[in-house]
Amino acid sequence: SDLRVGGPQGESHFFMAFNRGKKSVALDFTKPDGQAVVHKLLEKADVLVENFRPGVLKKYGLDYPSLAKKYPKLIYLSISAYGQTGPLSDRPGYDPVLQAESGMMSVNGEANGEGLRHAIAIVDTMTAIHSVAAINAALFARTSTGKGQHVDLALYDTALVSLGNMGAYYLIGGEQPRRAGNGHFASAPNSSFETSNGKIYMAVANQKLFGDTCKALGHPEWITDPRFDTVANRVANKPELTRLMEEVLKTDTKENWAQKLRHLPAGPIRTMKEALDEPEVKRRGMLKTYKHARVGEVPLIGSNYRFSDTPVDDSRPPPSLGEHTEQVLSGLAGYGAAEIAALREKKIVS
Known part of the structure; x- marks a missing residue:
């Protein structure tokens, strides 16, 4: 199971795109009763993912050193802008700023123009993909060690890794890769x-x-x-x-x-319409329509994974904020109806 600790989320297209299939619990863990709920959930959790600024969760006893003592098998993934330690660790991180600072923008754009950002939140997206790989590696390591561990994943590091062959071009040859628009500075046509x-x-x-x-x-x-x-x-x-x-x-x-x-x-x-109207997209089953609890039918792009033995279930819609609070607290944490009602009354959950 996965316990995801985070702040309030809206229901924009951005939220819809990246939260399909998740369950949403609205919980105020800044209060002791809320922290108690987190601990009840952690009793059955394999993984905790958080993306607060380094040090924030320590105030509530939810940092890794505090939790590792009680839950030694827990995989604890921290996503931050510049890592958990160092002189930049207190800075906020936004995708286009990381594209700028990492050198990514310097290679993107027309030859005689300025460096341009990628329109897609590429650093955020790549960090999410790397987080899945890191979690699975930590879970695999746990089969040998019997222990969980802390994973420190920084947007900045991911941006640098994403430089790929362009970064290697500079490191090995000592020259800045040249912008070439839609072309390539060293290849034609x-x-x-x-x-x-x-x-x-x-x-x-x-x-x-x-x-x-x-x-x-x-x-x-x-x-x-x-x-x-x-x-x-x-x-x-x-x-x-x-x-x-x-x-x-x-x-x-x-x-x-x-x-x-x-x-x-x-x-x-292709335009976005041309691309998503392409018959091959439908044949591959890449477009899904979800029944959202609050806004009704929502069309989204489905999963790109094709497993031969264990097909992906991408049929569950993105949640509304707090949609599954009662379901998760009763089913996973073992709270009764009266206990959940009392937490609602105290505004610990919603």
Whole structure:
């Protein structure tokens, strides 16, 4: 079981997107009676996840050192902006700020423009994914050690890890990777290209793919053209190669080119509507409609996991705040109806 300690949440599209399948308990743990409820839940919990600023939970006896004494098998995951210790640990953390500070923005954007943030909350999302991996690793370790442990996961660290090959490019070569917009500073043709009704994206990253692309576009002579016969030459003559390719690509639609080039790394640049209306999305079962307790039907993107033996149950909607308070307190913590009513009266739960 998982015990998630956090502050009040709204029911925006952001909340809906990331809280499908969870149960919501509204609990004031700043009061002793609320702390007692947390302890009752911890008796059956495997994992506790918290994302308060370092030191906040210590005031209520809910920090890891305090809880580890009583629940030695507990996996305790702390998510913060800059880690649990150090001179930056008291700072708040917001996704675009972490993108800026980590160097991520410096490689994103047009070549002659400023560094741009990713529109998706990529650092938050990657931290959440890493938290799942970290929790599972800690649970696996517990099978050998018999003990729980504290996991310190920082948004800042995740942002740095997400630099991937770009970070390695700088560390190994000592040069700042150059922004290239939709293109690539060291590869061509690797960018967006105009068709008759919009753009497609092509990632032609090696010599074989370039040869296949030239043939598919009806110009095999480009393969041996001295302007384009190596990656370096294609990068040096990128504007001319783009012009020639777009002369061909503008003769048909992005949808038709997607079919003609389906054996190559090429695809249409779609709007959100075009992407989510695509038949393959429906065939893969990626769109779900949930019955939300307060607002009715809510369409959301479903789970991308496909297990052969244990299918994912992604049928449960995101909760309303406090929707499952009574269910969790009675079912997991063993509270009776009168006890729950008394907690409501004291405004410990809602």
